Amino acid sequence: MGFLTAEVVINTLRELGSMVLYIILGTIILEILVYVVLGKIFKSKYTLPYMLMIAAIFGITILIIYPISYEVRLAFTNMSLRHFRSYTLSWTQGLKNFGLVFSEPVLKQVKFFPLLFRTLLWTAINVVFHVSGGFGLAILLNRQMRGRGLYRTLLVFPWAIPQIIAVLAWKGEFHYEYGFINVILTNVGMQPIQWMASPFWNFVAACITNIWLGIPFMMIIILGGLQSIPLEFYDAAEIDGASRWQQFRNITLPLLKPVLTPAVVLGIIWTFNNFNVPYMINANELETTDILVTALFRAAFEYHRYGFSAAFAMVIFIILFVIASIYIRITQGLKGVYE
Amino acid sequence: MNTKNKTKQTNISQFFKSPSRGDSPFKRLIIHLILIVACVIAIYPVLRIISVSLRPGDRLLSTSLAIIPKDASLYSYYRIIFEKPFLLWLWNSLAITITTAFIGLILASTSAYAFSRWNFPGRKPGLFFLLTTQMIPAAMLVVPIYILAVKFQLINSYRGLALAYSVSSVPFSIWILKGYYDTIPRELEEAAKIDGASEMAAFFRIILPLSTPALAIVFLFNFMMAWNDWLMARIMLQRENMFTWPLGIWTFSGQFRVEWGSFAAASILVAVPVMVLFLYSSKWLISGLTLGSVKG
Structure with missing residues (x-):
C-alpha cells in the first residue's frame, strides 16, 4: 500500500513533464514540416490553417482513428485471453464473430x-x-x-x-x-x-x-x-x-x-x-x-473475448450512428455549423 | 435617475405580472410543499453519505435514519487520510486530470480557430467527424485502447491514462471553441491586419484574450470529465498505488470487502470541493453546453 511521498510527486511530475515536452517537440517538428511542404513547395494558400491544426490532426489520428481501425481489424480475429499473441485474422473469423453477436448469448445467458x-x-x-x-x-x-x-x-x-x-x-x-x-x-x-x-x-x-x-x-x-x-x-x-x-x-x-x-x-x-x-x-x-x-x-x-467484443462494438456503433443521423435529419443540426 | 425609476417601475409591474400573479395562498402552499419534498429527495441520499462517514467503526451498518448518528466520530476520516493511500489517489487524479485538460485546451484552441475562419479542403468532413466522435460511447473504445496500451506498455502509467482521456476531450473542445470563435466578428482581425499585425499576432493578441470565458469552460469541462471518470481508469490502472480516486473509492465499496465508512469519508472529501466548484460555475457550464449550438 502506497502513500503520498515527495518521491512519488517527483516521479509523477517527471513522467508527465517528459510527455508534455515530447508533445511540444513533436509539434514543432510537425509545424516546420507543414510549413516547408505546404508553404514552400506547394505554395498553398491554406498553409496557415493546416499549421494551426496539424498537432490536433496528428493527435486525433493516433488517439481515435488508429484505435477505431484497430478495433475493426480486431473484429475479424479470434483474439481472447488465450489467443492474445497467437490470434488468427481472417474473413471467416470475422463473419463468425458477427454471427455470434446475434445468435449466441453475449455474456452467459442474455442474447x-x-x-x-x-x-x-x-x-x-x-x-x-x-x-x-x-x-x-x-x-x-x-x-x-x-x-x-x-x-x-x-x-x-x-x-x-x-x-x-x-x-x-x-x-x-x-x-x-x-x-x-x-x-x-x-x-x-x-x-x-x-x-x-x-x-x-x-x-x-x-x-x-x-x-x-x-x-x-x-x-x-x-x-x-x-x-x-x-x-x-x-x-x-x-x-x-x-x-x-x-x-x-x-x-x-x-x-x-x-x-x-x-x-x-x-x-x-x-x-x-x-x-x-x-x-x-x-x-x-x-x-x-x-x-x-x-x-x-x-x-x-x-x-x-476481445475479437468478439470488437464485432459487438461495431454493431453498437452502427445503431448509434442510425440514431444520430435521424437526429441530424430532424434538427438539421449541421446546417448552421457549416457556414 | 429617470431610468432608475423606470427599471424600478418595470420591476414592480413585472412582479405583478409574473406567472405567480393570482396564485392563491393555498396554491402557493402546495407549490412550496412539492418543492420541499423534491429537495428532500434530492439531498437525502447525499446527507446519508455524511451520516455514514460520521458513524463510529463498530456501527457502520445500522437501520437508524438519523443524519448525525449518536456518538458521531471522525475516525473514518482519520483512517482514510493516515491509513489508506487516499491522498496518493487524489494526487494521481489531479496530475493526470490537469495534464489532460491542458493538452485538450492547447490542441483545440488553435485548430478550432482554423475551423472557424478558413474554408480549407476537408473542413466539412472534419466537422462531421468531430460530431460523430461525440456519439461514440467510451465503453466502445476501451477494447482497442486496452489492447494497444498493453502492446505499447502504457498500462499502469500516468502517460497512458492522460493520453486516453485526451481522446474524448480534444474533439469536444474543438467543437465548443469553434462555436465561440464564430461569434467573434472577423472585423476585429481585419482591423488588426490593417494596423500591421500578422495573422498569428491577431489570433494570439486579440482572439485568444477575448475567448477567455470559453477557454475556461473548456478547461473546466475536460477537467470534470477526466476527474470523475471510472471506466478508462479501470482498464488502464491495475496497481493500487497508481489508482485515481474513483477507482480507489470503488474498491471500498467492492463486493468482497465493503468499507462503507472509508467510502463515505473519502466521498465527502472529494465531493465537497467539486460540488462547491460546480454550483459556483454551473451558470457558465450550462451556457458552455449551448455555446456550440448557438448557430445550429
Whole structure:
C-alpha cells in the first residue's frame, strides 16, 4: 500500500513533464514540416490553417482513428485471453464473430436482441422521467417566490455530486437490510424489497438511480428556456381569453422547442451510453440490468473475448450512428455549423 | 435617475405580472410543499453519505435514519487520510486530470480557430467527424485502447491514462471553441491586419484574450470529465498505488470487502470541493453546453 511521498510527486511530475515536452517537440517538428511542404513547395494558400491544426490532426489520428481501425481489424480475429499473441485474422473469423453477436448469448445467458430491447426501454423510461420531472420542477420554480434560489441550489445537488460517488452510495442504499428505502418500508409496516436479488427490482433500482441523477440537468435547461419567454405573450393570451392549458400548449411548448430538442437528444445519447449506473447497480450474475454498453465491457473484460467484443462494438456503433443521423435529419443540426 | 425609476417601475409591474400573479395562498402552499419534498429527495441520499462517514467503526451498518448518528466520530476520516493511500489517489487524479485538460485546451484552441475562419479542403468532413466522435460511447473504445496500451506498455502509467482521456476531450473542445470563435466578428482581425499585425499576432493578441470565458469552460469541462471518470481508469490502472480516486473509492465499496465508512469519508472529501466548484460555475457550464449550438 502506497502513500503520498515527495518521491512519488517527483516521479509523477517527471513522467508527465517528459510527455508534455515530447508533445511540444513533436509539434514543432510537425509545424516546420507543414510549413516547408505546404508553404514552400506547394505554395498553398491554406498553409496557415493546416499549421494551426496539424498537432490536433496528428493527435486525433493516433488517439481515435488508429484505435477505431484497430478495433475493426480486431473484429475479424479470434483474439481472447488465450489467443492474445497467437490470434488468427481472417474473413471467416470475422463473419463468425458477427454471427455470434446475434445468435449466441453475449455474456452467459442474455442474447443480443433482448439486450437491445432492454437498452431502448431503459433509454425511454429514463428520458421520459427526466423530461417530465425536469419540466414540472422548472414550471414550479419559474415564479417569484421566497426561497427560490435555495430550492434551485438544493435541487441541483444530484447533478453536482460526482456521478460515481452518487451511484455507489445508491448501491449501498439498495442493501436489503440497511438501505434507507427498505428501512422506511419496514418502518411503515411494508415488505422490504429484494433490490439486488430480483431481476425486476434490480432494473427498477438502476432506473431510480439514473432518474434521480438526470432530472436536475433537464430542470436547469428547461428553466433557462422558460425564463427567456417574454411575459407579454402570456398577457396577450390572457386578454384573448386563452386558458392556462392553451397558453402552455401554444406559447410555452413551441417557444421551448429550440432548447428542448437538443437537450432531449443529448439526454437520449447519454442514457443510451450510460455505463456507471447499470454497471454498478447491477447484480452481476443476473445479467438483467445490463444494457448494450455494460454488456460490451463485461464481454471484453470479464470474459476476455476481445475479437468478439470488437464485432459487438461495431454493431453498437452502427445503431448509434442510425440514431444520430435521424437526429441530424430532424434538427438539421449541421446546417448552421457549416457556414 | 429617470431610468432608475423606470427599471424600478418595470420591476414592480413585472412582479405583478409574473406567472405567480393570482396564485392563491393555498396554491402557493402546495407549490412550496412539492418543492420541499423534491429537495428532500434530492439531498437525502447525499446527507446519508455524511451520516455514514460520521458513524463510529463498530456501527457502520445500522437501520437508524438519523443524519448525525449518536456518538458521531471522525475516525473514518482519520483512517482514510493516515491509513489508506487516499491522498496518493487524489494526487494521481489531479496530475493526470490537469495534464489532460491542458493538452485538450492547447490542441483545440488553435485548430478550432482554423475551423472557424478558413474554408480549407476537408473542413466539412472534419466537422462531421468531430460530431460523430461525440456519439461514440467510451465503453466502445476501451477494447482497442486496452489492447494497444498493453502492446505499447502504457498500462499502469500516468502517460497512458492522460493520453486516453485526451481522446474524448480534444474533439469536444474543438467543437465548443469553434462555436465561440464564430461569434467573434472577423472585423476585429481585419482591423488588426490593417494596423500591421500578422495573422498569428491577431489570433494570439486579440482572439485568444477575448475567448477567455470559453477557454475556461473548456478547461473546466475536460477537467470534470477526466476527474470523475471510472471506466478508462479501470482498464488502464491495475496497481493500487497508481489508482485515481474513483477507482480507489470503488474498491471500498467492492463486493468482497465493503468499507462503507472509508467510502463515505473519502466521498465527502472529494465531493465537497467539486460540488462547491460546480454550483459556483454551473451558470457558465450550462451556457458552455449551448455555446456550440448557438448557430445550429
